[in-house]
Amino acid sequence: CNCCCPGVCVLYFARSAELTGLKEEQLVAVPTELSSRDLWGLLLQRHPRLSLLQDHVVLAIRQQFVAIGDQLVSLGDGDEVAVVPPLSGG
């Protein structure tokens, strides 16, 4: 991530970048432990248009796939979250 301030860096790829109008953003004051569903909910709160991707998006934390569900994830300063919707064109 190119941002250098404290907090969690969220990267938006493909359609998610179009829907949020952002390629990356810094999230501060994110709980250090939360469920992956709550993390997704937090992103939805900031960008309601992301709900179009609901159930069809890959979420990754520190470049590891995370299923959106009850699973607890820990987040700290400098951690990277990626939002990756599938592409089907060719």
Added chain:
Amino acid sequence: MSEDVSCLKAQLEEKEREIAALKNKLSLLEKSQTLVLDLHDKVTPLTPLRAKHALSNEDIMRYSRQLLLPDLGVRGQLNLSKTSVLIVGCGGLGCPLAQYLAAAGIGRLGLLDYDEVELSNLHRQVLHGEENQGQAKALSAANAVRRLNSTVECVPYHLQLSPENALQLIQQYDIVADCSDNVPTRYLVSDACVLSGKPLVSASALRMDGQLTVYNYRGGPCYRCLYPAPPPPETVTNCSDGGVLGVVPGIMGCFQALEVIKIASGQGSSFGQQLLMFDAQDARFRSIKLRPRQAGCAVCGEEPSVTQLVDYEAFCGSAATDKCQRLHLLSRDQRITAQDYKSILDDAGPHLLLDVRPLVEVDICHLPFSLNIPLSSLEERKSEHLQLLRERVGQLKRQMAGGGRPPVYVICKQGNDSQKAVQLLEKMSGSELDHVTVKDISGGLMAWARTVDPTFPQY
């Protein structure tokens, strides 16, 4: 006397050179005729690929620069020559993939595509040329590959991959590459690869983004493990609507070639449990570690519910094509044809023509008297755009001496977004906006170009 002799000798030499040139031309022509490719319109059994036991001198010369790599070597080269690869889609991904696989000396290439070459393909589908327009893409690609390496066996398939033919076809190949352009085909190819136990090297590209994963490979996930349910069709953007920079699928197709070569030669792929993302705008690559095969997966799990191929168009709610699919959101009296609109123009009836395409498309071409407000601005109720619309409707109302609702005609490229805009404007009419009569121009600007003004550009 001696002058005559040398003159005759020179003439004779000249004739001999001509004869040699003619012989050469003849042999090339005879060779190319025996190489005429047979375009397959159905799946038929192929003869097994003959295993090469040693490299010929010509092979050694041709592949010398890659034989020098310890990672490949003679053994890897022989493995390549024993491998057959099915390429599903000969477009922006399939072209560079086929090109590099043929150049590297793959044994057999199945080239599948149902489309014909069009002018708008050439910026990214780099195996096809201007002279191939109208030709089956599979054949055009096979001929191009042949010119590059005639020792590679090419099987062009001009057919639509379907639940009826996919298994029979895929079973005949060692590795499958998904270079398709639509969601139903992606699920079909993945399921067929799981059911026949083949690794699937899959890539995709749109606009300035690319992705790559190798599915169903060494305990890694399949496409359904990652995406159990298909996205709603209206949220899917394809290349003909969203656009794509040609070099982006070019890069991803080259990546596919790399992974196919690594699997075929015996080195193994690095993307079995990885999703590679490429952002061409920032030249940024990211690789996400995926979970292994999911026990609960509908097709590759412990208790699969999908044990044979299903109807993927029904499953995804969309057709297996990237061509624009016509929406039917409106009743007949909410729509007019492009010719009807031409008569309204000719009669000089007061009205507003609203073009709801994104600005980037309006820059390509537009009707000079139209007002542009993109559909997305209407959906988001952008205040400056709504204000502009209110003003124009107000002006129109003042122009119309006899009163009545001002007519608004909505146009876009092909007539889908304009229907959505009509629905939206009807909701806004009388509340957020003065009362208006809204109609859709059926088929959009492309219908205008086809039926009213042939000089209007099509894209």
